Structure formats: C-alpha cells, structure tokens
Amino acid sequence: MDWTLSHSETLQVLKSMGIEIPTDTKLSGDALEKRLRDALNAAQYKDRLPSPFDLHGLPAWPLKRPNEADTRARSLFEAVQRGNMQEALQVYETKKAGGSTVPTLYVDPFMDLRQTMMGLGKYLDDGLRWCVLQDQEKEHCAVNLRVLSVLEVNERTPAFVVLYRNFDKSTALEGIDWIDEQVDTNPSEVGEVMLNVNATPLEQRLLLRVLKLNASLVPSDFKVERRRTEQSFKVSVLLPVGPLEYDALARLNVNLGCAVCGKRATSRCAGCQSIAYCGSECQRSDWPDHKITCRSLKGGTWRTIRLRSSMPGQDGKWLGFINRHTSTSLGFEGSATQRSIRKLDGSNPPPNTYDDKPFLVKFQVALVLAGLPAHMMMYDRKRTFQAFFYLEDDAWVYADFVREMEGPRGGYGGIKMYRWAKRVSEWELSVCLDREPGTDTKW
Structure with missing residues (x-):
C-alpha cells in the first residue's frame, strides 16, 4: 500500500483543516506539500515550542x-484537548438542543x-502504553505504536516519544508478532482485550505524515530501547493537535498561485482584483476567458475615508483580537490573540505595508442597540493594518458603508463586509465600496 498522500487526499x-484550495488548482505538488507541512506544524502550535527544542x-x-492517588498527576486526556471559540459555541448550541456533542x-x-x-491520552491515563491503529475492516492496513515516554513541554503541552511502524497485508504477520510481544511483555496492561483503534487509511496516512514531520524533533543521540520486534520501527514525537488559529488560516489561505500556470502569483488584475497571475504573459493568455468576469466587476465605486488609529475614548489602552478561531484550550498565553495585542495610539498613523497596492480589508461595526454605531473597525488578513472609521468624520460616506454592509453584498447580518482597498495617504484609505471581492475571504 502506498502510504503517501495523493493530490486529492492532500486537498x-x-x-478539513480550513484551507480551501480549488480542486482544479494549478499549484505544483511541491507547493501543496509545503502548504500541508506548514498546516500540520501550525495545528501542533509548534511556534510555541521552546527554541531550541531539546x-x-x-x-x-x-x-x-x-x-493510586497522586495530587501531582495531570490527565493527558485533558491536556491533549484543543479547541477554539467556534467549536465551543457549536458544542454549547448542540447541548442546548439536546443533541450529541461527539x-x-x-x-x-x-x-x-x-x-x-x-x-491515546485516555489510554495513557489508564496505564496503557501501546496501541494498533487499524482500518475498520481490520484487513488492509495498520499502524503499530508504542509510547516510550511522556515529557512535559509545559503544563498544558505533553510530548509523546513513540516508536511506530505501518503494516499492510504483505507484512501483517510481522505486525501480529509485535502485538504478541507487547502482550507477553505487559500482560497486565491488556488482559484479554487487544488495544485497537479504528482509523481510516487516510487518517493513518495523515498520522504517518505527522510522525515523519516530527522525527526532526528527536536528536540523533536520543537513546531508544527497542524490543525484539521493533528493530525496523522508527522513533518520533506526537504533540497535541488542534484547529488552526486565525494567523495560520490567514497565511495559508492566500496566494493560491497564478491562475494559468500555478507559479507564485505576484500581481492581480488591475480591473477587478479578483484573479492573480505570475506575470503579464499569463495574464494576456487568460484574458479571453477572464474578460467577461472582469468587465462585470470593473467600474466599482471607490470612496475615500479618513483613518483613525484608536477607538473613541480608548487612546492609550490595549486592544486584542478574539474571534471564532481563537484557541480556548491554550488560553491566551502565546496565542495568536496575545501576539496581536496592541496599544492604541491615536497620534501615529496605521502602518502601511502595502504601499499603494490594493489589499483586502475587513470592515466591522460596533454592536449597538439602536441607531448607527459611532465607529467601525477595519483590518487586513495578516493584522499588519488596523484602523477605525468614525461616523463624525464623514456621516454621509459612513452611512453608505453601513447600508452596503446591510445590503445583499454584505451578507453577514449587517455587521461586517470585505472589500478591496488601497492607501492614498497616511491617514486616508480608498475603498471599492460596491464590489464584493472575487476571492476567498477566510479570516
């Protein structure tokens, strides 16, 4: 059996991780592999590991x-759980409706x-140290895994050092021999029940991809005691896995490649901003197919608004972002939210990392009980740009923005919208108000 992920399986x-790439993408296999590698690293929150990791x-x-009663012991089942605000809300709503949260x-x-x-965390809490991940039919493929040790990265992050090997029909007898050795070596752990975990072939391949990726965390001089049947087993590390946070999703959902050749895109169509190319040659070759869409988007109404760097009455205070992708299990320590906390300073203009190039902006109004909100916040996907637009600065244009949010091109309950924009000065932003972005807006 081929244990690598195919093109369609990678997509x-x-x-499943929240990274939407079209099935007909022209991104190369290497580019997709890099995106998967980056996504799996982000799902394990590796940017929070000690550096160097030893x-x-x-x-x-x-x-x-x-x-045994031990007040110092901590549950691994609880420690490996990861979630975000969106999942917590879904669980709450499901419980309230009387449904299953599994x-x-x-x-x-x-x-x-x-x-x-x-x-795996639950098995380790119960004193078990090995398991077999096997397809539901128990006849195609399996991953045999033994936990050598559990180390503490921090109080919320365990690291499982494991020996593992995958098996298929041609090597099944070797896998069974390994199981027999585990039972003979640790009879009290298993009793009469084999520790088997149902896992689809795709999940097994994904797990093997993670183990291969994490093998680099094991130093070359790390001593491993292999048993008789484990001479061909590999050593790696398993870390808790959870949903991607906002910054990772924003980074991995951009630049899906040139629409023609799949190479890294360097520019967008100036007419509509809805499609990206690696250069003028590919853009010219795509024009016969793209022109109908382009002409339908071209000619949008651009409105210039004044920027502010802080909310009314909040100058000098700190602002952090919490959204549906914010982690609930890790708290705010080291999270994307903590890294995006900024001190509001109305005297300095918002940073300009795009020069005069168009970029996507999310506009979001403050929630009020009646009347127009006094201000709206705006920021880009990477959170390099953050600013505010006040009602008092231009009541007519502000009202146009609110109407656009509440209209058919808003579509988010009238509280937010996504638009193309470009800086025209330190304190001014030009916004294409009446055209929806012809691109993914995952934030």
Missing part, C-alpha cells in the same frame, strides 16, 4: 497511576486525527 486534508532537557510528565467519525480526516490523539 481533502487541507480542506527532548533531553524536558522533564517527565506527572502521569496518573491507576488506583463528532461524526470517519468523514473528516483531521477531526479523526484529533479524536485519536484524545483516545
């Missing part, structure tokens, strides 16, 4: 001992992987 996994220096996790399995490979990690 399926990325989609397994030798990490203390042992205070494991729970079955039938995710549907064997549909979403990324959710399956997260559930397997929680299952």
